[in-house]
């Protein structure tokens with residue numbers, strides 16, 4: 497049995513009278529690729545938001561590498577080793593590709609503003625380290641040649657890969673991808689699939705929300721299915737596809 501990296505225990509998230517996530521238990525094994533699927537509004541993004549500290553759960557607990565992270569703020573959660581991308585592209589469009597990646601390194605930085613202003617030696621060493629790590633992340637996502645381009649001049653698929661590079665540069669143990677394949681053409685999806693596998697080979701655990709079923713079934717070791725905030729099934733792609741509760745949850749609903 498491999499070690500559990502992320503553990504959700506009876507996590508509930510209420511928004512006023514609405515229960516977006518209801519007593520969710522989840523164990524994500526270190527080194528695995530886990531998908532979270534479910535019809536629109538099932539609570540998937542809310543799960544990402546509580547894991548990354550954007551929302552606090554109403555009740556329940558979240559542990560990462562055995563450490564309680566439930567009440568930490570997003571910055572401390574990032575520093576603990578969890579990175580994410582968002583459903584909608586969030587890049588600095590008028591900044592270079594390289595600078596967009598460097599921004600992702602901030603959760604590891606130790607130097608303060610004063611160190612930057614006086615060009616303290618520690619700051620310079622950190623700058624060098626940031627640039628090297630950013631170039632390595634760009635290499636991994638296949639964007640090295642475009643490092644000096646403005647982000648806005650990249651194609652849609654490249655912009656999404658740039659966001660992944662920005663997540664990787666903090667050297668996370670866990671990478672959360674929110675609908676990474678959304679809006680991509682078949683070639684872009686294929687190259688994304690290969691990229692996610694390469695990231696996993698680097699020892700990074702992947703947790704993704706994705707509507708493209710073919711993509712999810714090809715990539716994931718295990719899938720958790722949510723419906724109205726409740727887990728209805730967790731299993732291998734074959735187990736999930738054969739589960740009547742999953743078929744029922746999707747019947748008559750837009751799969752996306």
Ligand SMILES: Nc1ncnc2c1ncn2[C@@H]1O[C@H](COP(=O)(O)OP(=O)(O)OP(=O)(O)O)[C@@H](O)[C@H]1O
Pocket residue numbers: 511514515516534535536537538539540541542543
């Ligand atoms: N900040 C919020 N305030 C109030 N309600 C919210 C908030 N965020 C999400 N919700 C509600 O919680 C429920 C779950 O939303 P969530 O975005 O997590 O679903 P999802 O599974 O990610 O959906 P989609 O596949 O459409 O992105 C929905 O009913 C949504 O309207």
